Amino acid sequence: MSETLVVGAGWAGLAAAVGLVERGHRVTLLEAAAGPGGRARSLALRLDETTSIDVDNGQHLLIGAYRSTLALIGRVGVDPASVLTRSRLRLSGPGGFELRAAPLPAPLNLGIGLLRARGMPWGERIAMVRAMAGLALRGPAAVPEGMTVAQWLQASRQPASLAARIWVPLCIGALNTPPERACARAFAQVLCDALLSSADAADFLLPRTTLGDVLPQPAARWLAERGATLHWRCACRALERGSDGRWQASTDAGPVAADRVVLAVPPPQVRRLLAGAVPESRLAAFDAFEHEPIATVWLAWRERLALPEVVMLGERPAEHGYGQWLFGRTPPPHGPVGSVAGVVVSAAGRAADASGALAQGVARQVAEQLALPPPSHARAIVEKRATIRCSPERPRLDTDALADVAPGIALAGDWSWHRYPATIESAVRSGDAAARFAATGIVDRA
Numbered sequence: 001m002s003e004t005l006v007v008g009a010g011w012a013g014l015a016a017a018v019g020l021v022e023r024g025h026r027v028t029l030l031e032a033a034a035g036p037g038g039r040a041r042s043l044a045l046r047l048d049e050t051t052s053i054d055v056d057n058g059q060h061l062l063i064g065a066y067r068s069t070l071a072l073i074g075r076v077g078v079d080p081a082s083v084l085t086r087s088r089l090r091l092s093g094p095g096g097f098e099l100r101a102a103p104l105p106a107p108l109n110l111g112i113g114l115l116r117a118r119g120m121p122w123g124e125r126i127a128m129v130r131a132m133a134g135l136a137l138r139g140p141a142a143v144p145e146g147m148t149v150a151q152w153l154q155a156s157r158q159p160a161s162l163a164a165r166i167w168v169p170l171c172i173g174a175l176n177t178p179p180e181r182a183c184a185r186a187f188a189q190v191l192c193d194a195l196l197s198s199a200d201a202a203d204f205l206l207p208r209t210t211l212g213d214v215l216p217q218p219a220a221r222w223l224a225e226r227g228a229t230l231h232w233r234c235a236c237r238a239l240e241r242g243s244d245g246r247w248q249a250s251t252d253a254g255p256v257a258a259d260r261v262v263l264a265v266p267p268p269q270v271r272r273l274l275a276g277a278v279p280e281s282r283l284a285a286f287d288a289f290e291h292e293p294i295a296t297v298w299l300a301w302r303e304r305l306a307l308p309e310v311v312m313l314g315e316r317p318a319e320h321g322y323g324q325w326l327f328g329r330t331p332p333p334h335g336p337v338g339s340v341a342g343v344v345v346s347a348a349g350r351a352a353d354a355s356g357a358l359a360q361g362v363a364r365q366v367a368e369q370l371a372l373p374p375p376s377h378a379r380a381i382v383e384k385r386a387t388i389r390c391s392p393e394r395p396r397l398d399t400d401a402l403a404d405v406a407p408g409i410a411l412a413g414d415w416s417w418h419r420y421p422a423t424i425e426s427a428v429r430s431g432d433a434a435a436r437f438a439a440t441g442i443v444d445r446a
């Protein structure tokens, strides 16, 4: 039986480990943190000395087009409908704007949705149909490589009001990169997959409880039940190739030998782990990624409120950075708080502000814009390197990028599935691809 080491138990590493166990590999999974999930994980957030609530490190939105993610959830024995609430695409925002997808096959769902939209001038609707028609006819290739989203919007004569209402929030929401720096081809790919492929692809999927229940915990249980060895709080420190061709890993739990290794860690860690084993010239690309932050401000109210499931918040220049999207959550009954909302402050907001000021600024913004009482608690979780910057210049490295100099090493991670922006779906697809490559030598190109 082939022995494979998987380093990193984010969604990419979990996908790789599951795929390898399914193919009959003996798997050891190493994770530096206390549990699985990586950048999409659950935690207990302390509100005050006596109160904490279960939330995620960042509010995440999944969509119906996340086919590989939904399949993986099913493969580890969980019915996606039991852990995710599904609702049809509905964009709403300031000034009474609302765009709902109609219950029809794509692209009619969007077309009819645009006809029925509220608070949207006809000029904007026609411009949006023009941009989407180009993508429907030619796919993402309608957008030249190397262009930014801002350039594409200009070239497609999209009015500034439409950009502010729809394109900019969608670009930041999907790519976590402001339009002036964001890759238009990757944006076009997301638009094609989400809005033009099938009726349910644009559906919003939100965790019923926390992200941990959606995949990380069930996947870890599934792996343990099938004999995989899982080590938490156990970092891999270095990798070397022995004279027998096997990989020797130095880890916090001692040395581990394996025939193959899936490195499902961010690019700087790949570089560090392989520093002694791969020529320096081949590792330079791993330093070339840039990153963007995301902050999530968790707001809690003692009372039960009718919070919207998802709403876009208007951005206004203000003293402390403002959130772009608010997601209402229903906390468990008889818990310490009656209502909870996660507000996303992305790369285009002021996610880098001091967390206390950010939390208070968002609390004021939400109370004012949604006419809600001030929350009893506001806490910000800031992820400074939430995702790579999805710019046209980002490095493109596939799962087999080091195969010629490091045979047996497969790469995985949201950064390595480069046709897509860094998302849960790209993490899972990269993990699926790494398992396939490690087991068969076949590479799925992003």
Ligand SMILES: Cc1cc2nc3c(=O)[nH]c(=O)nc-3n(C[C@H](O)[C@H](O)[C@H](O)COP(=O)(O)OP(=O)(O)OC[C@H]3O[C@@H](n4cnc5c(N)ncnc54)[C@H](O)[C@@H]3O)c2cc1C
Binding pocket: 007, 008, 009, 010, 011, 012, 013, 030, 031, 032, 033, 036, 037, 038, 039, 040, 057, 058, 059, 060, 061, 062, 234, 235, 236, 237, 264, 265, 266, 269, 294, 295, 296, 383, 385, 386, 387, 412, 413, 414, 415, 422, 423, 424, 425, 427
């Ligand atoms: C705040 C926030 C909001 C987001 N919102 C969305 C969203 O709405 N929708 C969406 O689709 N995506 C969203 N994302 C992106 C999504 O979370 C990531 O794309 C995805 O989680 C990346 O998974 P990964 O497995 O590739 O990487 P990671 O999650 O980074 O996993 C890497 C793992 O490797 C471990 N590790 C690193 N070095 C070592 C070592 N030497 N030894 C052992 N273990 C190691 C790390 O601890 C980590 O657990 C968001 C991200 C953030 C931070």
